Each structure stands twice: as C-alpha cells, then as structure tokens.
Amino acid sequence: MAATKATSKTKAKKLAPKVRYMKDPCVTDYVKWTYVPEIGRGVVAMKNAKKGTVLERSPVVVGPNADFKAKHGRMTKADHYLLTWHEKGENRETAMGLGYLMVYNHSDNPNAEFRYRYPQKEIEMVALRDIKKGEEVTHDYGGEGVWFTTREQKAEKEAKKKAAAEKKSVKKPVKKKAPAKKK
Numbered sequence: 001m002a003a004t005k006a007t008s009k010t011k012a013k014k015l016a017p018k019v020r021y022m023k024d025p026c027v028t029d030y031v032k033w034t035y036v037p038e039i040g041r042g043v044v045a046m047k048n049a050k051k052g053t054v055l056e057r058s059p060v061v062v063g064p065n066a067d068f069k070a071k072h073g074r075m076t077k078a079d080h081y082l083l084t085w086h087e088k089g090e091n092r093e094t095a096m097g098l099g100y101l102m103v104y105n106h107s108d109n110p111n112a113e114f115r116y117r118y119p120q121k122e123i124e125m126v127a128l129r130d131i132k133k134g135e136e137v138t139h140d141y142g143g144e145g146v147w148f149t150t151r152e153q154k155a156e157k158e159a160k161k162k163a164a165a166e167k168k169s170v171k172k173p174v175k176k177k178a179p180a181k182k183k
Contacts, residue, residue, distance in 0.1 A: 030055040031125070031137055033100050042105045042136050049131045055112060056125045058099030060085070068094040083123075086116070097123055107138035114139060 030049050036042035049055060062085050081102040085095040096102075101123055104112070111131050115124040131137060 028054070028056055031100060033103055036105070036136055039105060041103050042138075043100050043103055045131045045133055045135050045137055047133050049127045051127050051129050053127045053131075054115075054124045055127060055131075055137060056100055057117075057122055058097055058101045058125075059122050060095040060097050060101070062093050062095045062121055065092060065094050068096065083114075085118075095123075101125070105136065105138050106141045108140065110139045111135070112137050112139050 029046055030053065031043050032046050033041060034044055036044070045055070060083070068079075068082055081096070083095045083097060083101075085093040101114075104125065111129055112125050112127050115126050117124060125137065125139070127137075
C-alpha cells in the first residue's frame with residue numbers, strides 16, 4: 001500500500017506542469033527610473049556601464065499612425081511619447097515604448113541611443129560611451145529640433161544672461177572733474 005501512494009505521488013509530480021521562471025530580458029540592473037532635480041523624472045545608471053552595453057531592452061506596441069495620432073489636429077500629451085517605427089519602409093508606423101523607454105530625457109550631447117530590434121518588436125537603450133553610476137542616461141530625440149527648450153539651450157541662455165550682468169556690473173573708471181577755477 002505504501003508503494004502505491006509513492007507511485008501516485010510520483011505520477012502527480014509528473015503530471016504537474018513544470019514552470020520555469022527566467023530573468024526578464026527587458027529588466028536590467030543598469031538603470032532605474034527616478035526623480036531628477038530641476039527636470040522631473042528620468043533614468044539614471046545604477047552601476048558603471050561600458051560603451052556598447054545594453055542598458056535596457058523593452059517591448060513596443062506597434063501600429064499604424066492613424067491608430068495613435070490625435071484625430072483633432074492638436075498633439076496630446078501622449079503624442080509626445082510616441083516613436084516612429086520604420087520597419088515597413090515607406091509605410092510608416094508608430095510605436096509606443098514600454099519599460100523606461102519613454103522617460104529617458106533628451107540631450108544634445110547624449111550618452112546613450114535607441115537600437116531598434118524590428119523582428120522582436122523591441123528597442124534597446126545602448127551606451128554610446130562609458131556611463132558612471134549615478135549619471136543620468138540621456139538620448140537625442142532627433143529630428144529637426146524638439147518642441148521644448150533643452151537643458152543645453154537653457155544653460156546657454158543662463159550663461160549669456162550672467163555674462164551680460166557681469167559686463168554691466170563692471171564699473172567704468174570715473175573721470176575726475178578738474179576743480180572749477182575761482183574767479
């Protein structure tokens with residue numbers, strides 16, 4: 001009787017599906033979404049990353065432009081977070097990135113870039129240069145310019161303001177008037 005119970009336990013184990021959990025290929029320990037002072041949200045490096053390191057790989061939802069773009073002629077907040085997907089050449093589509101893809105901030109001098117993986121419907125964020133732990137990970141949004149004032153543009157404007165203020169504060173030497181002659 002004990003042998004029968006052992007056999008039925010063995011059969012029960014064999015019948016149960018074996019579930020294998022694997023590490024999510026999209027999640028890495030290289031980046032983390034966080035609050036970035038003076039900007040809001042952003043993504044920072046959690047450890048040092050060498051040039052060429054895949055910092056993140058995320059799936060995207062792809063569809064025709066008409067399915068994503070605002071129908072009323074104005075851009076919505078969500079439109080700012082959509083990507084152009086070129087997989088089908090001239091028949092352009094739109095992609096909505098998942099993971100952290102949509103919260104990486106823009107820089108005119110980025111330290112990372114998107115690498116499109118069309119067959120897998122994924123986008124990787126890849127380091128363009130070595131990135132240090134704690135450094136914000138940025139990429140260039142591309143195109144003919146962006147719809148907002150970039151950090152670099154703001155810094156340039158502030159530097160010009162500061163230079164102009166310093167120039168004004170430099171006092172010109174005051175010429176002493178000759179004493180008036182007495183009559």
